[in-house]
Amino acid sequence: MKLTVYLAGEIHTSWREDIKKEAESLNLPIMFVGPQENHEVSDNIGEEIYGTQPGSIYKDDAASDLNNLRTAVMMQKSDIVIALFGEKYKQWNTAMDAASAVSLGKPLILIRPEALHHPLKELSNKANVTVETVGQAVRALGYIFE
Template sequence: MELTVYLAGKIHDNWREELKAMAHENGLPLTFVGPMENHDRSDNIGEEIVGKQPNAILKDEMASRINNLRTEVLMKKADVVIALFGEKYKQWNTAMDASAAITLNKPLILIRPESLHHPLKELSNKAQVTVETTEQAIQVLSYIFE
């Protein structure tokens, strides 16, 4: 059995690569997908496909539509969603992806530091599992294969 895992969450560090390395070290049969991590490509994809937009708002709208389509397709194919929240940035996209996973009835592992317990309590309550570290998330995934 192999699982596809959608990695939602902050894009300002290498947590995805660390999590993938841990999965590999543990011999877990996982395929990872996630949002476009190239920020410029994500922001400019609308204009790359349909051409220059008349203003920044319409540029953002077109890019958002294409990014949302990409996210929905990949998330629907995923068996599990991991959403990681950190303390440094406001992570609206992470919250949106976690909510989408819930709406799509995808099992959700929420990673968040203890300091974010209160602001994420409702979302955490909807997740199947809430942990504080990527290591704990890997342990949860490992347990599936026992």
Template structure:
């Protein structure tokens, strides 16, 4: 059995590479997908497809349409979602993706540091599992294959 895992969360640190590298080291039969990690491409995709927009608001709206399309397709095809809530960046997209996973009945592992326990308590109660580190998420993922 092979699983596709959607990695939801901020795109500014190397947490996805850590998850991928550790999964590969354990020979887990997993393929990973996720949001567009090239921030400039993500911000500009609307204008790349539709042409120049009249204002920053329209530019963001156009980009959001295509980013949401991409996320919807990849999440729909995934078997599991891992959503990382870090401390450094705003987490709105992560919260949206985690909520979409729940709404679409996708199994969800939430990674969040202890200090974010309180603001994420309701989400954690709905997730299938909540952990504090990428290592713990890998152990949870690995357990599926035992």
């Protein structure tokens, strides 16, 4: 059995690569998918497809349409969603993706530091598993195959 795991969360750090490397080191049969990680591509895809927009709000809306389409397809095809909440970056997209996973009935592993326990307590209670580290999330994935 091979699983598809959607990796939701900020795109500014290497946490996705860390998960992929650790899963690979455990020989877990997993394919990882996620949002567009190239910030420039993500921000400009609307104008690339629709053409130049009349202002920054329209440019953002056009890009959001296409990024939301991509996320919806990838998430619906996934078996599990991992959502990482870090301490450094704003987490609006992560919260939206985690809520979408819950709404879709997708199993959800939430990664968040102890410092974010209180603001994420309701979401943690909706997740199947809440952990504090990438390593714990990968070990939770590994347990599925035992």
